[in-house]
Amino acid sequence: MTKVTLEVNGKKVTKEVPDHTLLSVFLRDNLNLTGTHVGCDTSQCGACVVHVDGKSIKSCSTLAADIDGSKVTTIEGLAKNGKMHPMQEAFKKTHGLQCGYCTPGMVMSAVDLLQTKKNPSEQEIREWLEGNICRCTGYQNIVAAVKEASTKM
Ligand code: FES
Numbered sequence: 524m525t526k527v528t529l530e531v532n533g534k535k536v537t538k539e540v541p542d543h544t545l546l547s548v549f550l551r552d553n554l555n556l557t558g559t560h561v562g563c564d565t566s567q568c569g570a571c572v573v574h575v576d577g578k579s580i581k582s583c584s585t586l587a588a589d590i591d592g593s594k595v596t597t598i599e600g601l602a603k604n605g606k607m608h609p610m611q612e613a614f615k616k617t618h619g620l621q622c623g624y625c626t627p628g629m630v631m632s633a634v635d636l637l638q639t640k641k642n643p644s645e646q647e648i649r650e651w652l653e654g655n656i657c658r659c660t661g662y663q664n665i666v667a668a669v670k671e672a673s674t675k676m
């Protein structure tokens with residue numbers, strides 16, 4: 524067992540977990556933050572993307588113990604004072620989702636993109652989101668959402 528301390532969505536948490544506990548499991552099973560989805564568990568689909576110290580990572584291929592002491596933001600931590608994040612607003616406005624399974628990971632990846640590059644081109648958005656798979660939308664409205672958010676962030 525390992526003691527892991529993280530700051531998750533602004534709140535410090537410490538849990539004693541098995542050494543091999545994945546960050547996705549730590550968030551979902553230990554903290555009940557089920558907005559982080561698990562689609563493949565093999566680092567391919569991107570449904571599990573969260574931010575660790577401000578950068579997007581796949582939580583299904585990260586050990587919680589390896590990021591001990593880090594700051595983690597999940598989809599639950601994006602809204603502030605009951606107001607959705609501009610990226611969440613943009614997904615809603617452009618209807619950038621259908622079933623919603625990929626959406627938390629898409630949003631977290633897209634937020635990282637706009638923190639890294641202010642006005643990405645359509646090509647850059649598509650390339651950045653390469654690691655996020657959506658089985659429903661055909662990506663068109665997801666790209667539109669990121670474009671829309673780039674005018675607000
Ligand atoms: Fe992590 Fe699919 S669940 S990439």
Ligand code: FES
Binds near residue numbers: 622656
């Ligand atoms: Fe269903 Fe993307 S909206 S997988």
